[in-house]
Amino acid sequence: MSQQILILDFGSQYTQLIARRVRELNVYCEIHPFNKIPTITPDIKGIILSGSPCSVRDQGSPDVDIKQFGNLPVLGVCYGAQLIAHKSGGQVLPSHAREYGRAKLTTVDHHNELLKEIAIDGQVWMSHADTIASVPDTFEIIAATPSVKVAAYKVKGTQVYGIQFHPEVTHTIQGKELLRNFVVHICKCAQDWTPDQFVEATVADLTKKLGNDKVVMALSGGVDSTVAAILVHKAIGKNLHCIFVDNGLLRKDEFAQVLDSYKHMGLNIKGVDAKDKFYTALKDLTDPEDKRKAIGKTFIDVFDEESHLIQDVKWLGQGTIYPDIIESVSVKGPSVTIKSHHNVGGLPAKMKLKVVEPLNTLFKDEVRVVGKTLGIDPAILGRHPFPGPGLGIRILGDITADKVRILQEVDSIFIGGLREHGLYDKVWQAGAMLLPVQSVGVMGDERTYERVVSLRAVTSTDGMTADWAHLPYEFLANVSSDIINKVKGVNRVVYDISSKPPATIEWE
Template identity: 45%
Template sequence: MESVLVLDFGGQYNQLIARRVREAQVFCEVKPCTVSLEEIRRGNYAGIIFTGGPASVYAEDAPRAADGLFDLGIPVLGICYGAQYTAYTLGGVVSPAAKREFGRTEISVKPSLLFEGVPKDTLCWMSHGDQITKLPEGFTISAESSVCPVAAMENRMRKIYCVQFHPEVMHTPEGSKMIHNFLTRVCGCKGGWKMSSFVEDTVAALREKIGDKKVLCALSGGVDSSVAAVLVHRAVGKQLTCIFVDHGLLRKNEGDEVEEVFRHQFDINLVRVNAEERFLSKLAGVTDPERKRKIIGEEFIRVFEEEAKKIGAVDFLVQGTIYPDVIES
């Protein structure tokens, strides 16, 4: 399955970039920029997209990707900070801009695979205080604005393309076309991926990996653990047991609703643990929100462990984590 990696450098639009890629019917994953070179190699990605970010690339604590990434030969699209990071890493110069650009900006584009089908003069969304002031060797300018001489640059031979603006936002009218051009004309992606096929592929992969072994899931009723539980159940059915720790902090009747959905609608093996008194006694008198969070998390694990021991030996533990939590963790 063809896939693209979105490397997160701390930008606020990382999930939106991933959405645009999926809208082009190409599967993608979002991972922190600190992911290892070996993990990137194993991913066999058709392309990599660098997100924006609030840092300055020349700062000592600026986020950086693994050394050697540009030597993998994988096509790269750098967006905003990602463009500056590319320039800086490959020997160019990034400096504070004499005039910062924020908001809608008109740019002029030059002939490029990235801009095929895009009018020569087009609007985009800029949001940057630094800019590329010297190109790395082998790069050419492919777009400019009245105050930003390097609104886009590229090294067509190495399949590295960079834009100072944000093609992923709706304020860049031709942005989706630019991302589509990168995916199809630069990365060679054919498209055709759909969310339904992702579910089918994931269930098949789980069934093959788990075989006839037992699986245990800590179910909170939230979207992440719930989706994970249903996917595994589709794959192995009654081999899965879910432990639902009801700590008494859910909305009114929500614990009953979770039990109804998973025990009766999905017919999943469900163990409901009513631990309301235990949790509330631990939280009594505690006012600091962070301390409350830690107490709830610690007690949840302890209750889960106690119930898991009653079930006996299992072979796999299910964990579901939504993308924002993966990045934050």
């Protein structure tokens, strides 16, 4: 096992960013809730305590005793720093004004290993309602800003540090250098967690775990399921049986294209045309959750039926990635359901199979890097995320085959235009929504009363937050004209300029 950093999550919105920054240093790390700390094994070289929306002064606020970590280096970030100070006899008080946003370091102790090469006047990002007003004599203050006199500290005679700013966000200009100082120089982690190492270790682990067993896996044409399938295929070859279901909600010509691309990879794959079953299950449903659940249930039924045609299957392969795991084990239990997740969770229980998830320690961008190492076609690795329920949640209201046809044509023109104009790789995700409204238009000398479509394109790094993509007006004008002229049933095109939050990327 690689050396690793353990990150304890107190509920901060930035916790996953800490993990991403550590991994960018080629050091493995895991996030665990503060109240579910794993066994401290020799491969754990240091601990990072995250921020939190809570106050250390509140009754029942998240707490952890760092003495249990022995002499391991500890870095408290924001709430984590306040917690260590508070428990050591320091004073944490409400800030005179909420300290949020950019700040400048006015003093920096460059003799301290955490702050080596961190510039005086360097920009950091604050986000806290409390502040450390004083620290005990056993602490030394190693950095300050004009309004925060304890911006960073070290506990004397230990390797315990606290910082009140967030090094993981890009607004802290030298945040990565600070984390490198902690992870590499203080914790002494070898920077050996690389894509090549991950592939080698994962394939070896899968080979040992699966042996001669058969694995069945649903493929979608997306990055996660593809990379997961190739890893399993490397371990067990033809004992991997892949199934690609056409739910009637795919993009135009996608079923044939995806099947063809997988066969070129040497995967053992079967395509199943189940469009009519999905349309029947979706008939007259308009509520987004009802549609998601109907699609999920129908997929389970179809996949289960197909799986039983394969003899002696013992494992179900899934392309689950790390954020799925983290978000299902949150600090205070599962978060409020915004929408049902497209990963179909009912399969293992129904099929009585063991589950294998080769990507469940990776973030999305890491999956793409591993895919590149595996030699997977860049067209698949660069493919925009596409929701599991497909066009079913991009057609607002009830689903019919004719509505699917309309949206497939619109989507094809939009996505094709992005590719043709070199814009596809500049956006994180793009698609079209068919709205449940009609509008008056004029075509030739005739009045029309037809459908409205909304185009959606966003930029993002991980899909957790997203900004609407500022596509050129000329491009949007050309795409709009093409859609209205070529897609029968559409006479108006709009462009969605909502960011996430508050809007989600998909409309349903």
